[in-house]
Amino acid sequence: MELADTVAGPTIYDVAQAAGVATSTVSRAFSNPGRVSAGTREHVLAVAAELGYRPNPHARALLSGRHHTIAMVVSDITNPHYFELIRGAEQRAKASEYTLVLVNAEESPRIEYDQIQRLISSVDGFVLAASRLPDENLMQLAAQRPVVLMNRELPGLASVVLDHVQGCRQIVEHLASLGHHRLIYLAGPRNSWMAKVRWAALRTASKELGVEARRIGPFTPKASQGGAAADGALHAGATGIVAHNDLLAIGVAQRLAQRSVRVPDDISIVGFDNIFAADLCTPSLTTLGGAHVDVGRAAVEILLDAVGPGRPATPTPQVVLPTELVIRDSTGASTKGP
């Protein structure tokens, strides 16, 4: 090591010396005001301010074990939908002066696991967005650090999800009311909890409403995969397509346009997430949205509750936020009879 490029700030010792007191007094002036007289405290703070002293968070963390830092792991940062989650999480963390570390798992359970292991001793807890890890890994992680899941549920772990059971029912009702009797779900990744839940909910709702529902996939939920998904859906002869997310739905719509299939005249499409672009594409996309910012915010809030001093009110709350079906131009009356 040649020269430290980083300017080391004044330490508690410098302040103590300048103020003519012991280091412990300086420390207490900051963190335990009751233990030091008002006059001394004021004097110490004045000297500290003059020297530009800032407590070293690492030294503090070393002893206390709390880093005032949480990690957020997202399974795919390229999906605009996660932006909202990130935004909400960042906002909430900042409000409590917590530092938010962002990690992209690139849809790989392996990367997700490695990154978590790498951070486990540096952060107070984790929020995992659409984790692709198997249940066992999550439980094991939760035994070491507080964990809050977003868009995934697991008994015993805290989570925040949108109400997809209700939401999927709305989708099916919407399509059924338009005369669609053959739905197809373009499934998301195999290890996506969300994909399982959506399919189960769509299936149940379909059965109850007397609609035929099938599933194909899995598809990587990106616009680029829309081609294959669209062709599969056409081949299956469905008139109502429910895509795993908006990106996939947009890709499907593009492919259908290429093949001169009219949306919504020939086929209706529904997506999930209500991303920014859903309102801008042509035709604009009917999609199941929800307050994703609130999901991010709520997840961090629960986590802060768990990592903070004192026991949390509920150890592992499972929050379910409402969805809203945003009806746009990609869905319309079916022209094919049953």
Added chain:
Amino acid sequence: MELADTVAGPTIYDVAQAAGVATSTVSRAFSNPGRVSAGTREHVLAVAAELGYRPNPHARALLSGRHHTIAMVVSDITNPHYFELIRGAEQRAKASEYTLVLVNAEESPRIEYDQIQRLISSVDGFVLAASRLPDENLMQLAAQRPVVLMNRELPGLASVVLDHVQGCRQIVEHLASLGHHRLIYLAGPRNSWMAKVRWAALRTASKELGVEARRIGPFTPKASQGGAAADGALHAGATGIVAHNDLLAIGVAQRLAQRSVRVPDDISIVGFDNIFAADLCTPSLTTLGGAHVDVGRAAVEILLDAVGPGRPATPTPQVVLPTELVIRDSTGASTKGP
């Protein structure tokens, strides 16, 4: 403090005891392989692996002053354009096993400044995306920690930007070749370096090409501001609109559609950033893009070079990456004569 929720992992002392060596030997087995025999080293590593030992990065940082962490500050995380920067930055940081801390400044210099101050003793350096801070603050910060700017230049500081001079020239050439002689620039935020550069470049290019260029604004670069911007542009009688970014451009297009102004027949629109939605909106948006992922990546790379051991090759490189004008349906031949 009642009970530590966090399970403390094994320390170097545990490993030393289990392996029957001194703590210093364990430390060196990891960080200074040359100083310990191959056999001992192997043995220590085996024992460490068995115990699941992971070095505590904070304890390490305490002595070395390097935290293996960098902070990325973005001026507005809601802008999809920054996603690409974030993605590139995250990717590059992860590749070098650096932790990336994400902070959203919410377009507020005040928040930006406070957050930086809060993090300054926890991170090795900063990448600032479209910083809204005044030059003096940036210089002052750079004196304390390595800093790399994205989408902003400042003499003496490292930076990565897209070549907007060239890009703006392309825009003007494109519009001029379509017969537009009256351009208007819908300016971005007052303290945005980018807005200054774009206007200067547009103006210069316009002068050289014999096109009239005017500017109105500033506008907050969001779709919601498109209404006011569009009305202003119409009032100014321009046939070519250059919006500060795609979001604003999309908002403008929506407003023009409302007012039954045809795009591109009556008015052409050009945006900046080539965000995901630019290709999906109607009409699709002509925009000045570029490899934003590479901007993020390059910025982090330069920063890592600066925070890492040894002197960086160039102390403050100023990287300029090429832009590309993506021509879509929002620009067309002017129907109005000069």
Added chain:
DNA sequence: CAATCGATGGCAATGGGTTGCCAAGAGTTT
């Protein structure tokens, strides 16, 4: 006036890992 008490400040250990310096042992040279 002595005994007690509360308020205040200091000493020193602690947390986990790194590193300069010294010592012991192995191997080499004459």
Added chain:
DNA sequence: AAACTCTTGGCAACCCATTGCCATCGATTG
């Protein structure tokens, strides 16, 4: 066999802040 070098491992200080425990001092009380 003695003197020497080289390799390897251990001791202890250090990074910075926190905190349990003790000492001191003035003030209150019997």
